[in-house]
Amino acid sequence: VEPTSSSKMIAGGSSSPVVKDIRPVRKAAIAARKKFLICGDVSSLPPMDGMNVWESLQGESSSPRKEILVNIDPFINGGSIRVGEWKLLFTGRALKEFNPNVFDRIAELQYEAEVTCGEIPENATATCNDISHPCLFNISSDPCEFYDVSGLYPSVVETLMSKLKSYNSTAVLPSNKPFDPRANPIFWNNTWTNWFDYIDQNSLTNEILLSWMQIYN
Incomplete structure (x- = not known):
C-alpha cells in the first residue's frame, strides 16, 4: 500500500x-x-x-x-x-495533480453500463423455449436479446454450440440439495441471502411453508 x-x-x-x-x-x-x-x-x-x-x-x-x-x-x-x-x-x-472531474466520470461510466430494455418490441423474434432451436443474439447491438439472428448466422451457432459442448464434457454435476421454500427471497426482503443463519427452524418452518402455499397456490 x-x-x-x-x-x-x-x-x-x-x-x-x-x-x-x-x-x-x-x-x-x-x-x-x-x-x-x-x-x-x-x-x-x-x-x-x-x-x-x-x-x-x-x-x-x-x-x-x-x-x-x-x-x-x-x-x-x-x-x-x-x-x-x-x-x-x-x-x-x-x-502531482488531481482530476476534479473524476467523480463525474465515474457517474458517466455507470450510466454507460446501464442497460434499459423497456417493453418487448412487437417485432421481437426471440423464441428460445425449445432446446432444439437455440437463439443467437448480437449483444453489442441487441443487449436486451430481443432479436434472434440464428437463422442469419448458422456457422456462428455451430461454433458456439461446439464450445458449449466442450465445456460440458468436463463439467461436474451440480450437488444440489433438496428444494427448500424457505430460501425464497420473498421471505428475506427480496434478497438472495444465507437465510439459514437467520431462522429459528422450529418456530418458522410451519409459518413460512403456510405463507408459501397461500401466495403461490
Missing part, C-alpha cells in the same frame, strides 16, 4: 448473525489489513498493535483506535500516519 493510497472509507461486509447493529455506513477508525487465521491462548500472545473493535462493530461504543499507520516504505522514502482528524504524508511519489 502506498502512502497516498489510504482509504478514508472502505467497503466491508458481514454475514454473521451475531453482529447486532448492521448499518450501511459506520464511521469508526479501523485498520483493515490482510488477515490470517491463528489458534492459541489469547492470554499468552505477545504485545500486538492490533485492537479489539468488536464492541464498535456491534454499535455499543466508539472505536478504541485513534491512530492508524498507513504505511512506511523505505524504497520510495515515504510514509503516512493518521491520528484523529489529521493525516501526515511524505513520499517521493506524491500525487
Whole structure:
C-alpha cells in the first residue's frame, strides 16, 4: 500500500448473525489489513498493535483506535500516519495533480453500463423455449436479446454450440440439495441471502411453508 493510497472509507461486509447493529455506513477508525487465521491462548500472545473493535462493530461504543499507520516504505522514502482528524504524508511519489472531474466520470461510466430494455418490441423474434432451436443474439447491438439472428448466422451457432459442448464434457454435476421454500427471497426482503443463519427452524418452518402455499397456490 502506498502512502497516498489510504482509504478514508472502505467497503466491508458481514454475514454473521451475531453482529447486532448492521448499518450501511459506520464511521469508526479501523485498520483493515490482510488477515490470517491463528489458534492459541489469547492470554499468552505477545504485545500486538492490533485492537479489539468488536464492541464498535456491534454499535455499543466508539472505536478504541485513534491512530492508524498507513504505511512506511523505505524504497520510495515515504510514509503516512493518521491520528484523529489529521493525516501526515511524505513520499517521493506524491500525487502531482488531481482530476476534479473524476467523480463525474465515474457517474458517466455507470450510466454507460446501464442497460434499459423497456417493453418487448412487437417485432421481437426471440423464441428460445425449445432446446432444439437455440437463439443467437448480437449483444453489442441487441443487449436486451430481443432479436434472434440464428437463422442469419448458422456457422456462428455451430461454433458456439461446439464450445458449449466442450465445456460440458468436463463439467461436474451440480450437488444440489433438496428444494427448500424457505430460501425464497420473498421471505428475506427480496434478497438472495444465507437465510439459514437467520431462522429459528422450529418456530418458522410451519409459518413460512403456510405463507408459501397461500401466495403461490
